[in-house]
Amino acid sequence: MKGMTLIVKTITDFVVGFIIVFGAYIVLYGHLTPGGGFAGGVIIACAFILAMLAHGKDVAFSKLPEMVAHIIDSGGALMFLLIGWFGVTVGFFFMNTFGRGEPFRLLSSGMILPLNIAIAFKVSSSLFLVFSALAIFRRRSFRAMIEDELA
Amino acid sequence: MNPLPLYVAIPLGAAFLIPLLGLWWKKSGETLASLFTLILAIMAVLQVSRPAAVYHMGGWAPPVGIALVSDGLSTLLLIAINVVGFLCIIFSIKYMQRYTGLNKYYSLFMLMVAGMNGVVVSGDLFNLYVFLEVASIASYALVAFGVGAEELEAGFKYLILGSVASVMLLFGIGTVYAVTGTLNMADVAREIAMRFGGEMNPALLLAGAFFLMGFGLKAALVPFHAWLPDAHPSAPAPISAMLSGVVIKSLGIYAICRVFFNVYGIAAGGAGAVIFANAMIAFALLSIIVGGILAIGQWDYKRLLAYSSIGQIGYVMLGIGVGARVLATGGQLSIAGLAILGGLFHMFNHVAFKSLLFLSSGAIQHATGTRDMKQLGGLREKMPVTAFTTNMAALSIAGVPPFSGFWSKLVILVATIKAGHTAVAVVAIVFAFVTLVYCIKVQREILYGTVSKLVEKAREVPALMYVPLILLAIACVGFGLLYPVVGVYILEPARDALMNGAEYIQLVLG
Numbered sequence: 221m222k223g224m225t226l227i228v229k230t231i232t233d234f235v236v237g238f239i240i241v242f243g244a245y246i247v248l249y250g251h252l253t254p255g256g257g258f259a260g261g262v263i264i265a266c267a268f269i270l271a272m273l274a275h276g277k278d279v280a281f282s283k284l285p286e287m288v289a290h291i292i293d294s295g296g297a298l299m300f301l302l303i304g305w306f307g308v309t310v311g312f313f314f315m316n317t318f319g320r321g322e323p324f325r326l327l328s329s330g331m332i333l334p335l336n337i338a339i340a341f342k343v344s345s346s347l348f349l350v351f352s353a354l355a356i357f358r359r360r361s362f363r364a365m366i367e368d369e370l371a
Numbered sequence: 372m373n374p375l376p377l378y379v380a381i382p383l384g385a386a387f388l389i390p391l392l393g394l395w396w397k398k399s400g401e402t403l404a405s406l407f408t409l410i411l412a413i414m415a416v417l418q419v420s421r422p423a424a425v426y427h428m429g430g431w432a433p434p435v436g437i438a439l440v441s442d443g444l445s446t447l448l449l450i451a452i453n454v455v456g457f458l459c460i461i462f463s464i465k466y467m468q469r470y471t472g473l474n475k476y477y478s479l480f481m482l483m484v485a486g487m488n489g490v491v492v493s494g495d496l497f498n499l500y501v502f503l504e505v506a507s508i509a510s511y512a513l514v515a516f517g518v519g520a521e522e523l524e525a526g527f528k529y530l531i532l533g534s535v536a537s538v539m540l541l542f543g544i545g546t547v548y549a550v551t552g553t554l555n556m557a558d559v560a561r562e563i564a565m566r567f568g569g570e571m572n573p574a575l576l577l578a579g580a581f582f583l584m585g586f587g588l589k590a591a592l593v594p595f596h597a598w599l600p601d602a603h604p605s606a607p608a609p610i611s612a613m614l615s616g617v618v619i620k621s622l623g624i625y626a627i628c629r630v631f632f633n634v635y636g637i638a639a640g641g642a643g644a645v646i647f648a649n650a651m652i653a654f655a656l657l658s659i660i661v662g663g664i665l666a667i668g669q670w671d672y673k674r675l676l677a678y679s680s681i682g683q684i685g686y687v688m689l690g691i692g693v694g695a696r697v698l699a700t701g702g703q704l705s706i707a708g709l710a711i712l713g714g715l716f717h718m719f720n721h722v723a724f725k726s727l728l729f730l731s732s733g734a735i736q737h738a739t740g741t742r743d744m745k746q747l748g749g750l751r752e753k754m755p756v757t758a759f760t761t762n763m764a765a766l767s768i769a770g771v772p773p774f775s776g777f778w779s780k781l782v783i784l785v786a787t788i789k790a791g792h793t794a795v796a797v798v799a800i801v802f803a804f805v806t807l808v809y810c811i812k813v814q815r816e817i818l819y820g821t822v823s824k825l826v827e828k829a830r831e832v833p834a835l836m837y838v839p840l841i842l843l844a845i846a847c848v849g850f851g852l853l854y855p856v857v858g859v860y861i862l863e864p865a866r867d868a869l870m871n872g873a874e875y876i877q878l879v880l881g
Contacts, residue, residue, distance in 0.1 A: 287394060290390065290391075290394060291391060291394065293390075294387045294388070294390050294391035295391060297387040298384065298387045298388060298391065301380065301383060301384050301387065304380070305380065
């Protein structure tokens, strides 16, 4: 059986959804309450990393394929740059081009919300990719390295 | 529209677009990278015709907001970074084919260009630090790109020493912020000038020492040079050319000039300014001596070039240090101007000839499979274009008269003697001959002599690889002969930006 014991797997299946929802909450309310794109992105990445630890990398990759993670990774960064670029077209690099709204409303504070979402995309997929890189690559034995050097 | 944010935004966008499109389109890296660096190079050259300008991020005027500033010194570096970046990308297309994960290479390359452009246009100490980190982290990864044992060791060493430098810089910036209460460079300069006049308080002296160490490490001045002789030979050749050609200058020399001339206002004089100027001259002399002596003994071509970079950076620093000392002690402005001009001119020439030498080392390695000088020889017959361009660069770096290196070294030496540092000038002249010695070694062991077994089978590299070499070789001759053009439009504005610290404050704060 791949992955950890049944107990861990069952608990993981229960909590993964909650973790993602909590991460999304941290991202979406980052401009009103403590939190933000980075913190929320890390929490979302943790959900996938937990799935990978409990079920093995095949299950984790079936939920979030590596290709998709790469697309989200680069796309998040580009999204951030594009939002900044909206500003340039109206005169300044990061002018607040969206409506500023009012306090205590979710859809307010202009560009901060979309920027938080972009950061969350970037951070969550990058952390997942970093972890999967660590999980995929086996450490080569010292002997094999020496033999390579001599060859 | 003011193009300053584009210098950061274009390479940053390219850096993320390349891996994204690379998922479907294999050649996205080389295509997009050469396209975007070409745009940047054209923009940078056209920047010469623009007057000094300030861009307010988000419409917030400094000192509250973040400003991007382009004056003569920034323009000089922008041209060097983006033109050499374009040539290195063109060279990479054929050279890098032996490696895997090429889209990551081009992505990191663009990130490094974004970081360096950011350092050069930033008008803010903290943003300067952030962009310096962006460029440094990309270069750590690029040094280790070959992922062999040697590359990883060099990359790790560079990472550790670079991080030490970054911590020092951050500490220095924190201290400056604690003393002046602002981070905008022009505003810091105004505060220092108003509150302390010529005399700096101990906290500022400490911060200045940290800046000199941190930026000195990025510039590979002796005694902070230990990372360079490992990092430059281990990196792929185009990256060595970027590291030696522009990274050590934009992250090191440019930052030292900006901080000490424009922020600390070394021209105002005082005991502190003299200490810093003396330190610059001392580091410069050490670099000239150590770099020159260690270069002679090397048999690895790229390692020889790496030590030579240390020595030549010493000459650049000598010109700037002598200029700073003359300004600090209230000497003649014309002598200070001459010394700084010499330093900047040598820096600009070094961009051309050292990038050319590192690219040629890549071409030689590509054709023969080695960079061990004992196994090379007689390259002139098998690879005429590479040999001819290498020869031009070697003559230029050695300071043989019609080439650019001669004029810049001459200006530095004349200014040093005029400033009264005859002993320093004598050492510099002696080590100019040492430069000639190792350049003759390069010619003797690689270009001329009997054709060795490895060279026997070598063929001239493809056109995409030798065209950048030819363009840089033309620059090596051109900067010397066309000084009236290069000097008036590029170097003299840069010198004036350093000489008149007060003008920088005027420019940014209005």
